[in-house]
Amino acid sequence: MSRRRRLPVSLALIAPLGLFLLIFFAAPLYTMMSAAVSDPIASRALPGVGSALASWDGSAAPGPDAQAVFARDIRSIEDDQLFGDLVRRLNSAKPGFRTLMSKTRTALREDLKANDLVAIDERWSDPAYWQAVKTATASTFTDRNLLAAVDLERSPAGDIQAMPAGISANRTTLARTFVVSLLVTIACLLIGFPYAMIAASVEGWKRQLLLGAVLLPLWTSLLVRTAAWFILLQDNGLINSALMALGLSSGPVPLIFNRTGVVIAMTHVLLPFMVLPIFSVLIGIPKNLMPAAASLGAAPIRAFWKVLLPLSMRGVVSGSLLVFMSALGYYITPALIGGAQDQMISSVIAYYATGAANWAMAGALGIVLLAATIILYTLYLRLASDQQVQP
């Protein structure tokens, strides 16, 4: 077949994949991301206000012309749903809008000539309310959600500032997510590397058994595994009973509803993603390199550091990345096994998406998580390529 005729065939063959990715990956990702930054309500409900307030200096209430435009736009809102959305949007920027807006709308509808808003309600003389209106109508895009995702907000004057303490804990949650993921990665590495070494050093049924044991968690549902840990880790669960029966501990060790439990359960679930890449690199390393190192005078530990570890670095890097990235998105395990202080960012995202129906916030947190992950990944690749190994 000629090259020219092969191209359409190749395209047709990858078309299902392309469509799949487009419909189930790219499109939802785009939707969530745009939901995070789009803010069209105020511009739609108050189409004239944006340009009328553009030149307003923000020191006092705007002049009568601008107020007249605002009054006209309010009168012309027929759709109660749209009005409700507008009120909610403005109220989220500055509390107080809910009563203010319904009072103003009623007054404006009763008296079709009235354009002096301050006469309707004293609050309209406060520039803070106008600032909120200006910000909301100025553009159909907003950085409000993105800022809120990292506990920032805009002051009435438009400067970025930290949110008052106690309002939001996204930064803490994000930091905790990274700490827990890092702990899990380290735990997986400490357990997984020796395990992979043993699995690579034996042969036949012993190797199959070792690999099967580590693969087993992948064959059962995450929920089942987490539930099993839930039972095992309890104060009167198997582990604590065993510890006490062996006299290693006088009372139950708190293993559940805390960080320890989360790390234990997540390590168990993610271990295969560490063991398998390391194992596959280890079995590719020629068998006589370690004897060679010994014959050249390297004691076992030094031979490990100088020869085996550098040669298995590729497996360690890809295993750590796999575990770390997967851990960042963990949601069920921390939710069931962790305490209130162990929730990870995914639970917060899930809360916004399903609990609070705030897709914009969910999308914004998702973007922040994605960005942080990409930055870390790039850093890691940079570091890894500096000491490139090529067995």
Next chain:
Amino acid sequence: MTQPFIGFEKVSKVFGALTVVDQLDLAIHEGEFVSMLGPSGSGKTTILMMLAGFEAPSSGKISVAGRQVDQLPPHKRNMGVVFQNYALFPHMSVADNIAFPLSMRGVAKAESDQRVRRALDMVQLGALSDRRPSQLSGGQQQRVALARALVFEPQVVLMDEPLGALDKKLREQMQLDIRDLHRRLGLTIVFVTHDQSEALTMSDRIAVFNRGKIEQIGTPNEIYDHPATRFVAEFIGETNLIHATAEAADGEVSRVVLANGQSLSVGRKALKPGEQVCLSVRPERIKPSGTQENRIAGTVRDVVYHGDHLRLIVDAAGQTVVLRSERSEAAPTIGDGIEMSFSPRDCWVVAR
């Protein structure tokens, strides 16, 4: 007798039900080049690995320089090992590979650099010091492995079929290089091979192994000319094994009879009359003419052209005899009757 430098005393190695090395006694002197020669699976690598400390003997004692080494871990044995597949570290440059044993011994950087450079010059690889092993040819990797095993000046160098992967020309070059290094540095070398010509070329002494036992140990000359057993005679070089029965031993000369009743005289060997034996005669020692004492008549079955010589396959006395003949106008052709002869000195009697 002086204490041997390397001594194996009744060393055995058993894997499960399989006895791989069987009651081995072997003494190697300082500065000696000893080859271990034997067919695949005869235990050569196992013996080397026990000497290097990677395998523990099942029984027996191994000593080096008068000191028993059984409890000594490999990294303390101070032996350079050249592995069959080089075992270079792929993540290190050539120079780093060679510097590895020096850094393990805490040699200072400046001195280490100097010694690495000297080692590289010795194997003529100075220009390639920054390359990775994967960027080298087989012969170059081989020489790096050699330099790495020698740079820390070990007392003993063990080489396990180090030239196995090289082409003929490079192998011959490396054989000469290794022999030269051995002489120059006064190394004690234990060299494993299953290539008999390699062993004959390089060694001071050759130990021929079969099924975990030494069949014969001696200089290349002894091994080649006076094989102790039929196995050695067949394994080293090409030979004719002519079946015969001992007839009489009268003083210096023994006589044997062939199956066709023909009587031949053989040198220096006490034989019991009636004993079934084999005469080992090298093809190049049989003349295609009746000029020597032992004459046999036969018919040429085949003539094989070998460039510089011809090989005649002859049916004689109910057996096949191979001999080497110069190329000449008068060379026999297939079907010719021919008379062959050899001297009693050139035939060696081994047990059947």
